[in-house]
Amino acid sequence: MEISNAKQEINITPELQARIDELLSHYPADKKKSALLPVLHEVQDAHDNWLSVPLQDKVAEILEIKPIEVYEVVTFYTMYNQRPIGNYMFEFCRTSCCCLRGAEDLMEYTCEKLGIKEGETTPDGKFTVVGVECLGACGYAPMLQIGDYYKEHLTKEKIDQLIEECKAGQVNLH
The missing domain is CATH 1.10.10 (Arc Repressor Mutant, subunit A)
Structure with missing residues (x-):
């Protein structure tokens, strides 16, 4: 960043x-x-x-x-942010295991769904999407981190659900 x-x-x-x-x-x-x-x-x-x-x-x-x-x-360290970010930062793992299981496509899908590019924040300040290095959960690929939590075995449907839960304020970050 x-x-x-x-x-x-x-x-x-x-x-x-x-x-x-x-x-x-x-x-x-x-x-x-x-x-x-x-x-x-x-x-x-x-x-x-x-x-x-x-x-x-x-x-x-x-x-x-x-x-x-x-x-x-x-x-x-990617855990420190040097600019304002959204309330919900989707940090997609983009190392080998996750990429082989479709993480890059899911990150692109998420960006398209939110109307932003990687590294950007939505105009309402709610969402930021970034790619990060290994999050150490290779057996659960593809995955992302949001706040202190991992979201694993991701699919487009799980991404859609996560976005809706965030919009409704139902996602705990800590």
């Missing part, structure tokens, strides 16, 4: 700061950088599931590291 020019309010609430402090307590005081991945998850979750550059800078400040050390991690 590309870096966004979208504006994002940085809001490190007392609750979020307490959670960051709790995470930091698991590491030696001089090794705050060790908490980078879990801190990024917490901060992203508290900021509409994406991390602007200024927000990444704030994480660097909190962890007392250089901003580039945060950027390197955020740009490497």
